[in-house]
Amino acid sequence: MGKAIKLGVVGAGSAVFSLGLVRDLCLAESLAGSTVTFMDIDAERLAMIHRLAQRYVAELGVDLRFEATTEREPALREADFVINTALVGGHGWEETWRRESGELGYYRGLRVQTYLHQFDLMLSLARDMERLCPNAWLIQSSNPVFEGCTLMTRETGVKVVGLCHGFYGYRQLCEAIGVPADEVQWEAVGVNHWIYLTQFRHQGQDLYPRLDAWIENESAEYWRTFRGAFGDTQLSRAAIDHYRRVGLMPIGDASRTFSEWYYHTDLETKRRWYGHLGGFDSEIGWARYLEGLNRRIAEIRQVASDASARVTEAFPPKPTGELQIPVMDAITNDKPTILQVNVPNHGAIEGIAADVVVEGKGLVDGAGIRLLGVGRLPDKLMHMVLLPRIAKAEKDLLAYKTEDRDLLVSCILDDHHTRSLEQAEAVVDRLFSYPWNRELAARFCGRKRSALAPYALTD
């Protein structure tokens, strides 16, 4: 027998995510009797999810209770766990900014707007948890997991774990080389979205040589015939090229738009590295992703509006593979489980500060979460990928924390799309011109570096 929990879900209007969570929770018998409080600022979506969840458990006869609230406090009060899946401003703000920063020379946009809003939300959520449920775990499920979890664990005393399903990319490698993924011993470590395959074995045999053989003998045919819906990622030319340059295979999102700038300068380049659609993050791939997402939301709405439909038929109770429920189950019921997590490094990876949140396998049980020791990673991986990536995050976080416009501009100047100081200043001006960024703009521009008038650049 297990133990019931109180779970708050912030941003529960993310219909696909929340429905998946309900499915996983229904399958976790040891969490029977639990209460889930869905919270979202979108009351209509919230109500839809709430009703669907109630119908789902009713159909299955499972003992779970659901509440819904547009306020944060009821979702946090007495919570054992809080899942944060919110994206401030949703895809609307993101797409406007992507388009307009694109016009200013940033192909496919800059991440800065999302980051600043997400940092605000995460920090205020963690601070509310310190007050309302100081012993609860925060399961951070929306991006940016790496920077956000680092920020929250540094600035608050809340227990935070970041989860991301990108690590499943290793299964595509297994499939390509014809090895059953479930029989494979693997480990992928780094920081979220930049993880690298450090262990890859089948029955004690290193699988890297088989991967190399696939690249040599089969990749050309794979790339010639690949027609995946969102464009390729894990087995893309970009991923393989990057592997060969770094020496370890990038896993999952590590091959996406987050990777080296030179795979992403324009659509033509993306198509050369990611196949005909230019990969998941090109205008084509991303549009298909959004279409697919909207289609799934429409399906959910359809079922929601049809009281006679069986929700469990439309969305059968099969595990999603997401780790939120396994993490909560392992902690709540003290079941030692090894899971892919994002938590502060505390010495797991040599040469990375203790308070930087890293990704790797952790032992999750009643005592909490501790990373398996990784030790020293290859110098090349550290200096080519991880240390620069962490340095960038530190600079972003410092800009956020000090609300320093010059530092924000400096972060943008580091972007390889930036061609001039004027361009970087212009894109920050644009960012701060949106009505929804007015408060951010005031914070950053209220602390200008000095009272001096700008001097003329030209004689």
Next chain:
Amino acid sequence: MGKAIKLGVVGAGSAVFSLGLVRDLCLAESLAGSTVTFMDIDAERLAMIHRLAQRYVAELGVDLRFEATTEREPALREADFVINTALVGGHGWEETWRRESGELGYYRGLRVQTYLHQFDLMLSLARDMERLCPNAWLIQSSNPVFEGCTLMTRETGVKVVGLCHGFYGYRQLCEAIGVPADEVQWEAVGVNHWIYLTQFRHQGQDLYPRLDAWIENESAEYWRTFRGAFGDTQLSRAAIDHYRRVGLMPIGDASRTFSEWYYHTDLETKRRWYGHLGGFDSEIGWARYLEGLNRRIAEIRQVASDASARVTEAFPPKPTGELQIPVMDAITNDKPTILQVNVPNHGAIEGIAADVVVEGKGLVDGAGIRLLGVGRLPDKLMHMVLLPRIAKAEKDLLAYKTEDRDLLVSCILDDHHTRSLEQAEAVVDRLFSYPWNRELAARFCGRKRSALAPYALTD
């Protein structure tokens, strides 16, 4: 009374430097009786310097002995100090590479060629010193001081100090604000070529407000009328803009071509930030520098070829301001002196590894050199300037040490001029195509990442 030393000068054919050294040495009474062994692979220049030095001391009646050799060993054997002022390949290789990498999109060239050769030379010199004069100090006087000294102190047991006169830039600030430089308390720290003014006082008063007042009230007129021969650096718009963005004033070379990329994208941009000549490092400024250098060498040759001339009349015995002699005097004669040096950090600047060579004031005496503690620098300076600069150096050094072409390409991909992977690969191909780089090319390309044939990028 002082103590005589044995000094080896490697790269002594640098006529201007060596003649300056002779002048300073003649003025250092406490080093009377010393022996200087000039070493250079250019026998003709070497002979010229040797004869000039002998005439110089004869004219002054100073007790110094000079030897000349084209072999390294006699210069190192029994040396107390070795000065390395060599530039492998001289300006010839540099200018060819600058021009040709410029054609491939790297305006004013990449530093990589010089670095690789200088690292080779420095390391082999330090290793020879371990063997021939293990107790001697190596005074590194040619670039790159930062990376080179870091490399040598990590890889060998030799005592190394790097010297650079760029810190004198603070005197231009004093002049601008009308304060006698000799009365000013100042400190500039960081890594060589990236040092920042952390202390700036006159009679206990902070001078930064006066600098700000100069910027507000006088800079416009200064920039309007500035016609310095090589273009401006210390008081350039670039330096002032950078100061305002970072919060501390960059000193000397920190405002030159080494600074933020966006001041240096092309001549037009350089002219906007450095005045009509585009600064010291533009094609105009640099050409003037080389002209000036050649003129001074011609003057030296002229005097050298005229046995009836008085060398001390043409080049009067006044101190150059260089620190080589003061450092040797302080160590040899145990005279505690505070001098601007480059030595391993060992905790002086918080947040920088112990074995990274940093620049700052050090106490130099018979016990050696120890940096004055700096403590914690502003986060902004660390994250905007110093940590990225150090990360770049670490990556460059790793590429050098592992002789890994992919890592070398990756270093070049980080350059803001790089627009594509193909461009970075092409410029490395060009680098390795020169006859004088054949041995380097073999080392780097002999360790290719894998035996796989490159795959096609296009369908």
